[in-house]
Amino acid sequence: MKLGIIGGGIGGLAVAWNLNTDKDNNIMLADAEIHIFEAEDRFGGNAETKEFNFGNGPGFEKEPLIRWADMGVNDFNIPAYLNIVDVMKKIGFTKGKDYRNLEDSTTYYNTMGHAMTANSTPDGKPDPWWGTAMPEDLRASVDDFMKTGGADGDNEKFHDYTMEDYINYGTETYKWDPRLGPEIIYPRVNGMYFTSGPLGPRAMPFAAVMHYYKIQEGAGSSGADRNYFVGGASKWIDALVEYMKANMPNMIFHAGFKAQVVPNGDNADYTVRNTTKGAVSAPVTCSHICIATPADVALRAMAGGDAPGNRGLPQKAANIMSQVTYETAISVAHTDSRLMPVNRNAWSTYNIVIHEPGSVALKPYVINYVANRHQNDAANAEFNKFGLPEFFVSVNPHIPVAEDKVLKDTSGNAAVANLKHFVFDFDCMQAQTDILPQQGVNNIFYASGWTMGSGLHTECWTQGTKVAAMIMEHAQSDGASVDKNPRPTRAALISERLGAAAAGQLPAH
Numbered sequence: 146m147k148l149g150i151i152g153g154g155i156g157g158l159a160v161a162w163n164l165n166t167d168k169d170n171n172i173m174l175a176d177a178e179i180h181i182f183e184a185e186d187r188f189g190g191n192a193e194t195k196e197f198n199f200g201n202g203p204g205f206e207k208e209p210l211i212r213w214a215d216m217g218v219n220d221f222n223i224p225a226y227l228n229i230v231d232v233m234k235k236i237g238f239t240k241g242k243d244y245r246n247l248e249d250s251t252t253y254y255n256t257m258g259h260a261m262t263a264n265s266t267p268d269g270k271p272d273p274w275w276g277t278a279m280p281e282d283l284r285a286s287v288d289d290f291m292k293t294g295g296a297d298g299d300n301e302k303f304h305d306y307t308m309e310d311y312i313n314y315g316t317e318t319y320k321w322d323p324r325l326g327p328e329i330i331y332p333r334v335n336g337m338y339f340t341s342g343p344l345g346p347r348a349m350p351f352a353a354v355m356h357y358y359k360i361q362e363g364a365g366s367s368g369a370d371r372n373y374f375v376g377g378a379s380k381w382i383d384a385l386v387e388y389m390k391a392n393m394p395n396m397i398f399h400a401g402f403k404a405q406v407v408p409n410g411d412n413a414d415y416t417v418r419n420t421t422k423g424a425v426s427a428p429v430t431c432s433h434i435c436i437a438t439p440a441d442v443a444l445r446a447m448a449g450g451d452a453p454g455n456r457g458l459p460q461k462a463a464n465i466m467s468q469v470t471y472e473t474a475i476s477v478a479h480t481d482s483r484l485m486p487v488n489r490n491a492w493s494t495y496n497i498v499i500h501e502p503g504s505v506a507l508k509p510y511v512i513n514y515v516a517n518r519h520q521n522d523a524a525n526a527e528f529n530k531f532g533l534p535e536f537f538v539s540v541n542p543h544i545p546v547a548e549d550k551v552l553k554d555t556s557g558n559a560a561v562a563n564l565k566h567f568v569f570d571f572d573c574m575q576a577q578t579d580i581l582p583q584q585g586v587n588n589i590f591y592a593s594g595w596t597m598g599s600g601l602h603t604e605c606w607t608q609g610t611k612v613a614a615m616i617m618e619h620a621q622s623d624g625a626s627v628d629k630n631p632r633p634t635r636a637a638l639i640s641e642r643l644g645a646a647a648a649g650q651l652p653a654h
């Protein structure tokens with residue numbers, strides 16, 4: 146088998162890793178050749194780190210001070226990312242050296258810069274959920290929502306509920322404070338990267354939101370243990386790729402290869418061509434394809450439409466992928482403190498701009514990171530004095546960042562990144578269900594974030610494990626995997642994926 150994986154983000158890398166051609170493990174597909182095609186010069190996709198040279202200064206007289214910031218993927222919660230932690234162990238990536246606790250604090254503030262709620266305590270220690278400046282009654286409702294909602298997210302009864310349906314239900318049934326939805330939960334959900342539409346967080350599937358909270362923040366369980374990658378998320382991806390290159394001889398990595406996949410007319414193969422301008426790389430012929438790009442990109446990268454001999458992207462799969470929509474994020478690293486809450490004491494690691502209580506979404510996911518807090522400078526001997534220098538990352542800045550305050554990376558380029566994430570709405574949940582019977586049809590498989598839950602790193606990895614198993618089974622059988630993957634009901638898929646036991650990674654609640 147010659148497999149072409151299109152996309153070298155964590156989704157594609159997870160499939161490759163789980164095909165298990167590691168020389169230390171069972172070589173399940175000993176004669177397989179696995180090509181990983183990545184359009185950019187680096188692997189990682191949304192995991193993108195930039196480095197900055199801040200020059201010389203106290204303590205950095207001889208060598209310049211080099212610091213870094215993650216533009217997209219930047220943290221993970223150990224209890225929910227055990228699959229990733231296992232791989233890290235294997236490649237020698239360890240806690241303390243390669244990843245560390247971040248300061249898990251959040252401030253919500255309005256567009257005028259006034260902080261509304263924060264969850265860091267005055268001594269800088271993170272408070273379990275919220276904390277300052279919140280009336281006791283409301284706070285009790287928030288705590289109860291996180292606990293009760295975290296558990297109810299798994300309950301089939303609520304699988305068709307929107308956030309608004311569930312908040313209204315809880316306000317009636319659990320007697321939650323009526324301010325809970327408009328003043329806390331809707332603005333808070335608006336600070337996610339996968340809301341969309343005019344009703345924003347109110348119209349989002351309740352199960353989807355709780356799924357995200359469960360993974361990222363331990364909702365419905367004992368809380369979170371959030372960590373950052375020392376040197377940035379790209380360090381983890383680079384280490385993973387280096388390990389695979391050194392230990393998995395069947396893997397062939399192609400960076401700078403913007404793939405276009407064309408079915409060959411008269412045989413069972415696909416030709417993967419590099420459409421990068423000026424590229425001279427030879428096309429690669431593959432018997433199987435795994436698409437690990439965003440769904441909308443895949444529609445452009447894959448020719449097909451049920452070509453003769455059942456080659457190419459099946460029309461059904463194309464229809465499913467076209468149901469998945471995307472939000473783009475512009476991420477900027479800078480030193481412009483005007484984007485932060487006016488009161489400096491209210492600054493947290495995560496600073497989320499919300500809209501006035503009661504308003505609906507304007508632009509989703511406006512968030513400003515204080516990089517020094519994210520990298521826990523307070524506990525970092527080298528940088529234990531904040532402000533040397535203080536710098537930020539803004540995703541979707543709500544006011545323009547002053548041009549002279551945008552950081553330049555070590556190559557001299559403005560530190561700006563364009564990233565995208567699918568919208569986790571009811572259509573996407575349906576697409577995740579519908580794509581299952583399509584896995585393997587015409588020798589094409591589907592990985593990447595949109596195919597699994599909210600598409601966080603841990604879920605991309607879980608999906609990579611599942612897809613790799615399907616590919617192996619497919620390659621060793623007659624190739625007809627379509628009947629082996631019947632389409633589940635949406636409720637069944639949600640239960641399987643959201644249930645703590647099925648995920649096998651989340652702490653009991």
Ligand SMILES: Cc1cc2nc3c(=O)[nH]c(=O)nc-3n(C[C@H](O)[C@H](O)[C@H](O)COP(=O)(O)OP(=O)(O)OC[C@H]3O[C@@H](n4cnc5c(N)ncnc54)[C@H](O)[C@@H]3O)c2cc1C
Pocket residue numbers: 151152153154155156157182183184185188189190191192216217218219220221338402403404405437438439442446474540564565566592593594595600601602603605
């Ligand atoms: C702003 C932001 C912050 C996030 N923060 C976190 C976080 O902290 N923790 C977390 O777990 N998750 C986070 N996520 C979610 C994150 O997107 C996923 O965890 C994961 O990185 C998605 O991986 P992927 O491989 O599915 O897609 P991507 O990361 O999008 O990778 C797809 C890859 O395909 C490549 N590609 C596209 N077209 C082609 C082509 N024609 N040929 C070859 N290659 C192609 C792209 O260049 C890209 O490298 C964040 C997402 C965003 C947008």
